[in-house]
Amino acid sequence: MRFAHDPGVPTWFQADRIESLLEILRDEVNLAVWQRPLAPPVQAFVSALLQHSGQLAEAHTLEVRKDRQDDTPVVIPRLAGAMSQLEGYTEFIADVAYLIDAFASLVDAQLIGLRLRLLDQDMCPRWHVDHVPVRLVSSYAGPGSEWLEEGQLPREYLGGPGIDRYSRGVSSQILGVGDVALLKGERWQGNVGRGLIHRSPAVAEGERRLLLTLDWLK
Numbered sequence: 001m002r003f004a005h006d007p008g009v010p011t012w013f014q015a016d017r018i019e020s021l022l023e024i025l026r027d028e029v030n031l032a033v034w035q036r037p038l039a040p041p042v043q044a045f046v047s048a049l050l051q052h053s054g055q056l057a058e059a060h061t062l063e064v065r066k067d068r069q070d071d072t073p074v075v076i077p078r079l080a081g082a083m084s085q086l087e088g089y090t091e092f093i094a095d096v097a098y099l100i101d102a103f104a105s106l107v108d109a110q111l112i113g114l115r116l117r118l119l120d121q122d123m124c125p126r127w128h129v130d131h132v133p134v135r136l137v138s139s140y141a142g143p144g145s146e147w148l149e150e151g152q153l154p155r156e157y158l159g160g161p162g163i164d165r166y167s168r169g170v171s172s173q174i175l176g177v178g179d180v181a182l183l184k185g186e187r188w189q190g191n192v193g194r195g196l197i198h199r200s201p202a203v204a205e206g207e208r209r210l211l212l213t214l215d216w217l218k
Helices: 018-025 040-052 089-107 161-166
Strands: 011-015 029-034 057-063 111-119 134-141 146-148 172-174 180-184 209-216
Touching: 011 018, 018 029, 018 089, 018 180, 040 089, 040 134, 040 209, 089 111, 089 134, 089 180, 089 209
Parallel strands: 011 029
Antiparallel strands: 029 180, 057 111, 111 209, 134 180, 134 209, 146 172
16 A cells, blocks of 8 residues: 655555565655565574574675576575574575565665674664665564654654654554565665654564665665
8 A cells, every 4th residue: 555645755655565665766755565474484494593593693795696596595604504404494595585686686786785683672773764775674573663654753853862852652653574675765866855764663571583684785
């Protein structure tokens, strides 16, 4: 469904098909969401990972090769050892590779920054915008990013302590597990002052999030 908006005001789009991600290419759209369930083998791997892994904070810069074969594996070192024996590992890595390929094709990326993290606390708890062209965000466990429709907060205070006094009572939305979202940032051409306002959701005691992000670096 598309959020009704005034002409020129950033808006968002979400649907249960991958083609919904193409909407991020529209000038007025600063959030595009593909709502999808995780495949059962991927769910099985994530459940096992949460039980077996204490820490996970992978960060890699990936050069996108146009001649890359579909069966070329994505190597995530912390998962390539003992974790590779867990049920659903192959399917999980294939899912990450699929998202990388889809993201790279959509924005014609040559360089992508990948982060895969297990989080047990808020990473960016204040409302802010990203200073990147566009970021793919997908949570494999726990809530996804919390975001706001346009016009709820004054942008001049974003990211700093001054925003706290304006944020009481705002009506936010949270991405679900499995959702694949493209968040347009301030460095997208023509998007200064229009990046999606979002933050990390609160993490309940004993809860953990498995979060994948992809940044368009070049």
